[in-house]
Structures are given as C-alpha cells and as structure tokens.
Amino acid sequence: MLSLNTDKDNLNLDSSTNEEELIWKVLVLDQRSTAIVSSVLRVNDLLGCGITIHSLITAKRAALPEVPVIYFLEPTPENIAKIITDLEKDQYGDFYINFTSSLGRALLEDFAKKVAMTGKSFKIKQVFDQYLDFIVTEVDLFSLDLPKLYSKFNNPSTPEDDITIAADKIANSLFATIMTMGSIPIIRCPRGGPAELIGQRLDQKLRDHVINTKYQSNSHSNGNNGVNGNTNIMDSGAGKNERSVLVLLDRNMDLASMFAHSWIYQCMVSDVFNLDRNTITIKSVDKEGKETISKYDIDPRDFFWASSSVLPFPDAVENVEKELEKYKQEAQELTNRTGISKLQDIDPNSSDTLHIQQAVKALPELTARKAIIDMHMKVLAALLTELETKSLDSFFEIEQDLNDVKVQKQFLELLKSSNNKGDNSIDKLRTYIMIYLQVDDLSSSFIQECEKILEELNLDLSSLKYIKNVKQFLKMSSFQPSTSNHSNSNKSSGVIGSNDEINSSALFNSLSSKLYGLTDGRISEGVGSLITGLRKLLPEKKQLPITNVIEAIMNPQEATQESINLTDDYLYFDPRMTRGSHSKPPRRQQFLEAVVFVVGGGNYLEYQNLQEWSNSTNSNGNNKLVVYGSTSIITANEFLEECKELGS
Numbered sequence: 279m280l281s282l283n284t285d286k287d288n289l290n291l292d293s294s295t296n297e298e299e300l301i302w303k304v305l306v307l308d309q310r311s312t313a314i315v316s317s318v319l320r321v322n323d324l325l326g327c328g329i330t331i332h333s334l335i336t337a338k339r340a341a342l343p344e345v346p347v348i349y350f351l352e353p354t355p356e357n358i359a360k361i362i363t364d365l366e367k368d369q370y371g372d373f374y375i376n377f378t379s380s381l382g383r384a385l386l387e388d389f390a391k392k393v394a395m396t397g398k399s400f401k402i403k404q405v406f407d408q409y410l411d412f413i414v415t416e417v418d419l420f421s422l423d424l425p426k427l428y429s430k431f432n433n434p435s436t437p438e439d440d441i442t443i444a445a446d447k448i449a450n451s452l453f454a455t456i457m458t459m460g461s462i463p464i465i466r467c468p469r470g471g472p473a474e475l476i477g478q479r480l481d482q483k484l485r486d487h488v489i490n491t492k493y494q495s496n497s498h499s500n501g502n503n504g505v506n507g508n509t510n511i512m513d514s515g516a517g518k519n520e521r522s523v524l525v526l527l528d529r530n531m532d533l534a535s536m537f538a539h540s541w542i543y544q545c546m547v548s549d550v551f552n553l554d555r556n557t558i559t560i561k562s563v564d565k566e567g568k569e570t571i572s573k574y575d576i577d578p579r580d581f582f583w584a585s586s587s588v589l590p591f592p593d594a595v596e597n598v599e600k601e602l603e604k605y606k607q608e609a610q611e612l613t614n615r616t617g618i619s620k621l622q623d624i625d626p627n628s629s630d631t632l633h634i635q636q637a638v639k640a641l642p643e644l645t646a647r648k649a650i651i652d653m654h655m656k657v658l659a660a661l662l663t664e665l666e667t668k669s670l671d672s673f674f675e676i677e678q679d680l681n682d683v684k685v686q687k688q689f690l691e692l693l694k695s696s697n698n699k700g701d702n703s704i705d706k707l708r709t710y711i712m713i714y715l716q717v718d719d720l721s722s723s724f725i726q727e728c729e730k731i732l733e734e735l736n737l738d739l740s741s742l743k744y745i746k747n748v749k750q751f752l753k754m755s756s757f758q759p760s761t762s763n764h765s766n767s768n769k770s771s772g773v774i775g776s777n778d779e780i781n782s783s784a785l786f787n788s789l790s791s792k793l794y795g796l797t798d799g800r801i802s803e804g805v806g807s808l809i810t811g812l813r814k815l816l817p818e819k820k821q822l823p824i825t826n827v828i829e830a831i832m833n834p835q836e837a838t839q840e841s842i843n844l845t846d847d848y849l850y851f852d853p854r855m856t857r858g859s860h861s862k863p864p865r866r867q868q869f870l871e872a873v874v875f876v877v878g879g880g881n882y883l884e885y886q887n888l889q890e891w892s893n894s895t896n897s898n899g900n901n902k903l904v905v906y907g908s909t910s911i912i913t914a915n916e917f918l919e920e921c922k923e924l925g926s
Contacts, residue, residue: 279376280305280327280348283406304347304370305332306339308357310411311350311378313423317415317555318578335360339369346372350408353381355388362392365401373402379411379454409454412907415556419885420907422451427909428529428878429920431472445472448909449479452875453487455907456524462488463873465851466831467526472877477526477851484853522871525831529878532823533748534715536917537708538883539674543594544587545882547657549913550664553882560660572660574653581647582654588886595658601651609644667700673709680713686724689713693731703735708914711745741918744925822887824874832869832902833895842866871903879917880908 282301305324307315312334324332333339335349335357347370351357364370381389393399414420430436430444456463465481467473529536540546544553552559556576563569576583582601586594665671669692676689693706710728714720732739821829830841831848846866874888885906892904 279350279406279408280324280329282346282348282374283376283404300328301346302328302330303374304342304345305329306335306347306349306351307332308335308351310352310423313555314378314410314413315350317413320575320577341367341369342371343368344371346370346374346403349373349375351375351377352411353377353379353385355385358385358389358392362389362396365393365396365398368398371401374404375402376404376406376408378408379450380407380409381405409457411451411454412458413555415911418889418903418905419911420455420905421880421911422448422907422909424448424451424909425879425912425916426920428917429923431878432530432924441472441475445475445479448476448877449483452476452480452524453483455873456484459522459873459905461522462854463522463524464869465524465526465853466845466848467851468528468531468848471528471530473526473528474849476877477849480524480526481851481853488854520870522873523831523869524873524875525828527824527827527874527876529876529880530748531827533745534712535822535824535884536879536881536912537711537914538677539670539705539708539914540883540886541590541674542587542883542886543589543591544583545886546591546661546665547587548882548911550661550670551657552913558657560657562660572656574657577650579646580650582650586654588889591661594654598651598654598658601647602655605644605647605651612644664700667697668702668705669697670702670705673702673705677709677712680716686713686717686720690724690727693728703732703737704915704918706735707732707737707739707742708918711742714742714745715749738922738926740923740925741921742925744921747925819890820887821891822884824876824884825887825891828872828874828888828904829891832872832904834866834868836895870901871905873905873907876908878908879910879912879920880906881911881913881917885911 280303282303329348331342335351347364349357349361351361361373361375365373393402411422412420413423424444424447427444427448430440462484465477467477540549547553547558551561556578558574558576560572560574561569562572582598586597589597672692676685676692679685689709693710710732713728714725729739729742732742826838826841827845830837830845834842837845876884888904888906892902895902
C-alpha cells in the first residue's frame with residue numbers, strides 16, 4: 279500500500295544497484311488506521327517507503343498540490359467528505375485511496391457521484407479495500423481493539439441492536455483477518471452466546487465471498503484494478519492440501535485465566551505496567567509524590583524481546599546480563615583493534631585504516647543493541663521493584679495449586695498480612711476470585727473469612743458479586759488447568775513454605791540493586807546464585823482451558839476424553855461446502871494451522887500458553903501453527919472493572 283499497491287517486497291532502497299526511483303508521498307490517516315499502522319511501523323519505516331509527512335485527516339494540513347497522497351481510512355461518510363474537500367481544493371497531486379475494510383455499495387456510489395461533481399476524477403488513481411481492520415502486535419497475535427465488549431455482551435439491558443452491531447463489526451474484522459491470511463478456514467464454536475452469533479455471520483460472509491470469487495474467476499475478471507481491488511487476493515483455498523481451522527470462543531469459557539498472576543516476562547509487563555501496541559508505559563512515583571511516566575517502544579527488530587518475552591522472568595533476568603556481557607566483549611575487541619579507548623571516540627569520517635572502517639560499520643549495530651539492552655534493564659528493574667513492593671511472587675505461588683488446603687490457608691495468611699510498601703489489595707481480590715472459580719468444595723467458613731477481610735480493605739466487591747452469579751447460573755466449563763504431558767525439566771512443587779522456602783524480600787532487593795547497577799554499565803558480581811533461587815519459583819507447566827480446547831480440535835489423538843466430549847458438541851461451519859452441510863456431525867480431524875479468537879477480551883497468558891503447546895508439538899514433527907486473537911488484549915485490572923460494572 280505504501281508503495282502505491284505494487285509488489286515491492288524485494289525492493290532494497292539502500293542498495294546502490296537499485297534502479298527503482300523512490301516516490302515521495304504524504305500519508306493521511308484516521309484514529310483507527312493510526313492504531314493499525316503504529317503497532318508495526320515506526321517513523322523510519324515510513325520514511326524508507328517514501329512517506330515524508332503523515333498526519334490525521336482531522337488535523338490542519340498544508341496544501342502540497344504537486345505531491346501524491348495515500349489515504350488509509352475507515353470507510354465512513356465523514357472520511358469520504360474530507361477526501362472530497364481535499365480533491366476540490368487541489369490539496370494534493372495524485373490521490374491513492376485505501377480503506378481499512380470493505381467500502382459498502384451505497385457509500386461507494388455516493389463517493390463516485392461526489393467525485394464526478396468535482397470534475398477532478400482524473401486525480402484519483404486507485405481505490406482499494408485493504409482488509410486490514412485489525413491490529414497486529416506479534417506474528418501470531420492480533421486484536422480488534424474493541425474494548426469492553428464482554429460487559430456489553432453479558433449485560434441483559436444491552437439493546438439487541440447494539441449486540442447485532444457489535445457482532446457484525448467483529449465478523450467484518452475477522453473476515454479481513456482471514457482475507458489477509460489467505461485461506462478459507464473451517465469454523466468451530468460452542469453453541470449459544472456471542473461466539474455462535476459471530477460464527478454464523480462470518481460463515482455467511484465467507485460463503486458469499488467464495489461464490490463471488492468463483493463467479494469473477496469464471497468471468498475472467500481481474501480484481502486488482504480500480505475499486506475494491508484486493509477482493510481477489512484469495513483462491514478460496516484452491517491448491518491447498520491442508521485446511522486451517524478458526525475456533526471462536528466466548529470469554530465465559532474460562533474467567534479464571536483473566537485474573538491470574540503470571541511469571542512470563544511479557545505477561546508480567548502487561549499485568550504490572552501497560553503494554554499497548556508494542557509500547558510499554560511505566561508510571562512511577564518518587565518520594566515527594568511526583569508521578570513520572572516512562573514509555574519504551576518495542577521495535578520489531580528488538581532481538582531481546584523476540585527471544586526473552588516468552589521466557590519465565592528469571593530467564594529474562596539472566597539473559598539480559600548475558601547480552602550486556604556479550605556487548606561489552608565485542609565493544610572491547612573493537613576498541614582494542616582500533617587503539618581507541620571508547621566507542622564514542624570513533625570518527626565516522628575517518629578513513630585512516632581498515633580497522634577504523636570496520637569499527638565505523640559495526641558502530642550503528644552495536645549502538646542499537648546497547649539501547650535495546652539498556653531499555654530492558656530499566657524495564658526489568660522497574661518490574662522487580664513492583665514485584666517486591668506488592669509481594670506479587672506470593673500470589674503467583676499460591677495460584678499454582680489452589681485446590682490444596684494448605685495453600686488455601688497460606689492465602690488466608692497472605693490476605694490478613696498488611697503491606698507497608700505498596701497496595702496489593704486488588705491482587706488479593708484477583709487471587710480470591712480464582713480460588714472461588716476453580717475450587718468447588720470451599721468451606722463456608724473460608725469464604726466468609728476471606729470476604730470479610732476483603733470488605734475491610736475497602737474494596738468494591740461488585741465484581742465478586744458478578745463472578746458468583748456467573749458460577750451459579752452459567753454452566754461453567756468443566757476444565758481445570760491440567761498438567762501438560764510436555765512437562766518442564768525444571769519442575770518444582772511451587773508451594774511457599776516448603777523446605778526450599780526463599781526469603782523473597784531479600785532476594786528481590788538484592789537482584790533489583792544488581793540490575794540498577796547493570797543499567798549503569800557496571801558488573802560487580804554475577805547474579806547466578808540469585809537466579810538459582812528464583813528458579814525455585816518456577817511451576818509445573820500447565821495447559822489452560824483454552825489450550826485444552828485447541829488440542830482437542832487440532833490434535834484429538836493426544837487430547838483428553840473430557841476435552842473431546844466438549845469440542846464434539848461445537849458447531850461446525852465450512853464456508854466452502856454447500857448450504858446446510860454444516861448441520862451434519864463433523865468428523866474429527868487433525869489441523870496444522872489454527873486461529874483462536876476469544877470474544878470478550880484475551881490476555882498474554884493465554885497467548886503464551888498456546889504458543890508453548892504448539893512449540894511442544896512441533897518437537898514431535900507436527901509443526902502446528904496457532905494464531906491467537908481477541909476483541910481486545912486486556913489486563914486483569916481492566917477485566918475486573920468490566921465485572922464490577924456488571925455486578926453493580
């Protein structure tokens with residue numbers, strides 16, 4: 279799109295042998311498209327594609343009548359009106375118009391009529407439906423950026439029209455996702471609830487697309503010219519031996535995972551801070567009560583995040599030290615060869631010796647690596663401070679075995695304990711909700727004592743009230759997190775108070791000070807012993823309910839009978855089959871590729887759990903690919919607010 283909808287995948291603008299002439303352009307966005315672009319591209323990336331200026335369509339923009347413009351906008355009457363205004367005023371030269379999703383027929387005809395009235399239709403070179411109405415933050419992770427849909431779908435007072443509009447919006451965005459991925463999937467979803475509603479709508483859209491594509495193909499039409507140019511990017515699965523599966527799930531199938539504390543680096547960053555569109559936002563308050571906000575962008579080329587975000591927290595801490603040591607060694611070798619004491623002393627304009635030239639070439643890469651390492655050290659240091667302040671490791675430990683009576687007693691003690699360093703009352707509520715949801719035989723005395731303490735913490739327990747109603751009136755999934763067959767070699771009991779009990783406060787204090795020291799570039803002594811202690815906090819690997827469902831659908835031979843019984847009752851839609859065929863009971867089959875989509879909010883914990891499972895199957899040669907998506911990726915506290923709204 280940024281190359282005027284021509285295939286420039288192999289174009290290297292920096293190459294001296296490149297014969298392509300770079301066309302300088304303006305990019306005009308709206309709020310929705312800005313969110314889509316900003317999660318994957320930075321300003322330098324735009325510049326590399328010839329985008330010299332990018333701005334919102336609502337902002338005041340200078341006229342550049344000789345410069346071509348690329349519009350990337352939602353197909354709304356307001357945006358159409360602004361394009362017409364720009365056309366009338368000769369705001370830009372050639373107009374290349376791209377919509378995030380399909381432009382409706384009525385709006386398309388209105389647009390064409392208004393363009394004709396301007397007498398400047400020759401300026402419009404392209405109109406494309408891009409089908410990009412979703413936000414990608416990682417290769418296997420996407421969201422629709424539609425918050426608070428859980429409370430909308432589960433509130434009895436929500437008007438039916440609002441439910442229908444929301445379901446259509448989700449179906450349209452999922453259609454765009456499927457168009458981008460390039461194959462028509464089989465759709466599976468549980469009966470009843472939003473997932474079925476969306477599944478039916480998406481199935482119909484895909485059926486219509488298959489019919490239209492076949493018709494266009496038979497008519498020898500080419501969809502890559504003019505309006506709606508990208509509608510023919512798919513071959514309806516023709517030529518593909520393997521079908522993929524889209525599994526639509528309702529959030530109510532597992533509420534407990536939304537409140538859990540995790541030990542994975544990415545999950546912790548999202549939970550403790552704010553991780554939104556690949557930007558980490560950290561709020562901190564100094565001794566004087568002044569709040570400061572730090573933001574860190576995760577670049578697509580962030581090598582540390584790519585390798586360590588999926589790892590347990592202790593491994594991430596260990597890896598950042600290794601990366602810093604590796605950087606220091608390479609920098610030292612470079613300076614030794616050149617005879618310069620510091621990298622900063624290298625003169626980029628010098629051509630004295632071969633060693634200097636090699637150093638100049640290596641300098642940008644080394645500098646970028648150092649910036650990434652420093653950023654993650656700051657994030658880890660801030661994370662450690664929060665962990666110690668709120669004793670988050672204790673909550674994580676307790677949540678590993680909630681059915682154990684001893685662990686429940688430990689939670690009661692934790693509930694009674696006061697924390698002078700920071701407020702962790704919300705964390706106490708989260709863990710209690712998990713216990714309430716996952717343990718069926720809780721004693722009334724335990725429930726009463728816990729809730730009495732929570733009330734004394736001046737917490738709004740409306741969310742707990744709602745959770746009780748859900749457990750009482752909805753038939754909850756019978757799955758509890760079960761230990762995976764692909765267990766970790768570093769297993770531990772995960773129970774606080776065992777013979778391996780650690781002094782967590784001292785541990786975190788010491789490790790935190792080490793990391794702050796590392797940030798300044800100083801290494802005094804290794805943190806090996808501390809890491810060894812932290813490793814004792816690692817739990818057994820467990821499959822979440824969502825992973826059990828996906829295993830039953832993708833790999834039924836390895837799944838439990840309980841999972842199979844549940845998923846056998848799921849609805850089955852095949853948009854490539856004749857109408858009514860999906861009413862027949864589906865046969866169990868294996869899938870190599872799946873898209874898992876949760877209606878009502880998802881989180882990084884489920885995403886990581888699915889990736890861990892797919893990676894473990896890959897070791898057996900099955901090569902499973904699982905893409906995780908949701909209406910929005912939210913934190914436990916944000917989901918708690920939705921439950922509070924429903925409870926009140």
